Amino acid sequence: MQTHKLCFLVGFCVFLVSCQDNVMYSDYKSFDYGWFKSDTLMFDIQAPDTIKPYDLFFVTRVNQDYEFNNLYLIANISFPNGKQIGDTLEYEMAESDGELMGKGFGSVKESKLWYKSNVIFTEKGDYTLEVKHAMRKFEKVEALDTLHGIMDFGVHLETIKPTEN
Template sequence: MYKRLISLFLIIFIVAACNSNAVYGEYKAIKGSWGKGEKVDFTFVPPDSLNAYNVFINLRNDEKYPFSNLFLIVNLDFPNGKTVSDTLEYEMAKPNGEWLGKGFSSVKENKLFYKENVVFPTMGTYRIAIEHAMRKNGNVSGVPSLKGITDIGISIEKSAEK
């Protein structure tokens, strides 16, 4: 019994130590499909206003995802009311259709750069809101219900650059 408990604590310690640069991370599940205009929100307080951090968007998708790329609209709201809005495109599959990302099952996990070496200049609560901006070729209106994205998250890590 004690050996199993010690083994469990050792595994937890090793997993936690694998990414010692992480200062924040959270995932939110997408139930069924991701609706057009449906924002996934994350709030966080950065540890300081001096050091640089890398911010990642983390996605999990399964074989139901119908596209080889992904367009996102990401808003970063500062504590002082300022908002920075970005439209981003990420490649999700190779030209041969093989999914990018990590994972041995039908679910693949992608860690996508959002902001690199960003300093959060104002202390307080920040908000990141993410929504998809997918459209089919030749169609002006967006995809009303995006299937195949199972979870979306963000992670913030200390930047290696100083």
């Protein structure tokens, strides 16, 4: 019986690695007590190439303590030369009945959220991506002090797979 479990585990790990072959950069931040409004997540990305286009994704892992249907984020990218690009983003995180979207078993769901496509890193060097949540309670002006239910937040930079004709 143990041999079957080991074979399944090894097969599952090989499957996960093979699905990730186009990921050029991946980094996650974990939260023990929620994502505090004062937490600005920092991701340092070394430009992999100055010619090829890439897709940039956010990846979230949430549990049933996440009480919202959406997720508001503020993201800023700093270029090696100091230039910055900022975005305010909204993502759907749950169905209208409250069931969390995403893949996963049980109460934990992982969602891959598109951020930017066809990104070309025109400058060599380090790019810094800063992300913070901008969640508020309904009809409240002040930011939510702690966003509960977010277990992990990550960034994936992926090569664009050529389309087959």
